[in-house]
Amino acid sequence: MHTSPGSDLTEAIAERVRAGGPLRLEGGGTRAFYGRPVQGEALSLAGHRGVVDYDPSELVITARCGTPVAEIEALLAGENQMLAFEPPVFGVAGTLGGAVATGMSGPRRPFVGPLRDYVLGARLMNPQGEVLRFGGTVFKNVAGFDAFRLMAGSLGCFGPILEVSLRVTPRPRVERALVFEMVGEAARTWVTGLMGRPLPLSGAFHDGARLHLRLSGGEAGVAATKAELGGEDEALETWDAIRHMTHPVFGAPVLWRVSLPPTGSAEGFATTAWDWAGGQRWLTADAVDPGVWERAAQLGGHATLFRGQAPNGEVFQPLAPGVFNLHRRVKAALDPAGIFNPSAMYGGL
């Protein structure tokens, strides 16, 4: 398969890394709102781009970190393939490295798994400026610790992710969007029941007033499910708005993402909308209430301040002390001097 050579900035990045830090790693800048602000000199990785290898019959694509996600998706679409985890893309500049480092997954997540499940391998730069390769391009690989999976959602805390190999999937032959007039909790109970059956579901989102379902699969299976479930047809574009968070429910000065056990209680949360069949809840507010973290933990989940500024500067759910201690040790293992994105995830990490 023809692939674009792109530009290789490895040596330039290595020089910058060897010169020391702290460094603030930058991709396309589209997710700069996410995580804690980093005090450090900017190290731009957006120029390190290009698809290194793509063979549709292998179901794998390997690309440099600065490659725009939009470019990767267009290339895959040409072969009738896709990134099953549907990363949100916040504009054309969003890079593969930024997508992996933030680890966000779209509406298909409860049905096909998160971004992390699709990362097969990665090249990482260590503080000495050396390139380390973990994992590879094959699906089954259990040699060594799976450091590549650790990169998903690591917010760049382990250093520049230079290159990523992703498992891709065939596009479903048919997709259909349905909408139902149903209140949130009733809709969630209904969808939870449906998920216990082998149905071609690929999205379940509630916008506060109505339930949106998406079906993906073969012609016959989708048609039979649509006949059984009923509902009104709607445009598939609704799902782009959900995925890329351009839907009006996401517009508020403060936006919390609350991840809860999908069959458990959500009491105490007046959520605006939910996705992931109830597993991912969105909470909008005018001001940040730190009590959200506590309530999320009580319900067996966790909360992320997706947009807004907390008084203590934290963004993510506080970790149990033993787990936080291990986080510090793991961070120190790969970045002993703490030069990469210090405190991007938690203060002191």
Added chain:
Amino acid sequence: MLDQFDARLDADFPPVDPVRLIAALKPLLPPENLKTQAEALRPYETDGLAAYRSLPAVVALPETVEQVQAILRVCWELGAPVVARGAGTGLSGGALPYPGCVLLSLAKFSAILEIDALARTARVQPGVRNLAISEAVAHLGLFYAPDPSSQIACSIGGNVAENAGGVHCLKYGLTVHNLLKLEMVTLEGEVLHLGSDAYDAPGFDLMALMTGSEGLLGIVTEITVKLTPLPETTQVLLAAFDDVAVAAQAVAEIIAEGVIPAGLEMMDGPALRAAEDFALAGYPKNAAAILLCELDGAAPDVAEEIARVSALLSSCGATEVRLARDEDERKRFWAGRKGAFPAVGRIAPDYYCMDGTIPRRALPNVLTEITRLSEVHGLAVANVFHAGDGNLHPLILYDAAKEGDQDAAEALGGAILELCVSVGGTITGEHGVGREKINQMCVQFSGSEIDAFHALKAAFDPKGLLNPGKAIPTLARCAEFGGMHIHHGELPFAHLPRF
């Protein structure tokens, strides 16, 4: 032979006085849960890789998490190596005792603690057998998808430690993709919870790091697994080929067509003939290779995919394409495949099962090269593999009673693994590195990468006492075995002594 640990090349611990060790452990467990007599230790001297044997000082069989914590604290304080053991079915010597270690068996952690049908999860102890989970939830229309061929016997804790795979992995993922939450105990005796009952958890994905860590980072004491709805329909196709390379090409074509089978398995002539004689599965014995392609899902979709894949297989050069007529025949097709290993055991006194993964497109070339290597080393090879994900299991046939045969088998095995790496693959797809492939790790990874692995290990286990000498080689070992590449004529790790 690799079964001998070498203090210079592996890990060097000041010897622990076994009398002192046993005295420290005795108050922690009922007497019947602590084995110290030589004959009681024997059954634990090897796992599924029986050529590797070594005796622990003591076998501890805790029943509670508190006991696990207390045992690990003793090991931590006395500096005693500790090796976890599930069901002992591992094929890479992962549960092989470090000489004089504490062998920590999780066999008594065998309870299914909770099944949540609505959430489609099960909370289980690590000693629960893989198949027991699916059996316990079948009446709910659910199953636990990862299905190693050893599923009747292997433990879910061992599956987590090895990130076990199986026939269903192509479609349903590996162990790591089917876990929600882990409880683990660190060597210092601290209980940690990783993952969550929600779809994700805050912080680094340490649960993913634990999965496949081969008992080097901590002891897993509880696991919450994801359950999957049983498919409405399952059907299997058998295709015969008179050329192995053509069969390999057909695999690529099926995937490129946009079909993800629930299982896509291949056997070459020697393997399928042995399997047929053993299981009477109805395989065409004169074929050079057969493919089994299982499709599952909603009935109308499966019918359509069967039609498409059948046509594709024929156009790819299959000499025969057969759809299993009924559930009986489907089971028979699979019985042949699942019985392939024991079947091969009947045509040779011994066999050595390898496990490497390659990109699918390299299949035809790798098969040709394996045939060549087999001639060079003078030993026959039967090939059975998870073709859909490029995971090969060449079975090297030999006779341990014959002078030099075992060494030749190991040499051929090593050559096959290096071949896998050279085409962009890996030295292990599902059986793990364990003790067996410790030297080949030096072929797949650079010194800096191995350094990073050691740093990660030290983050969890600063004293290096958990399963020493396994999975991650020391740099001294790599220097000794010459797997390291020399760049620009510079000798890597010049500061290390050479032997």
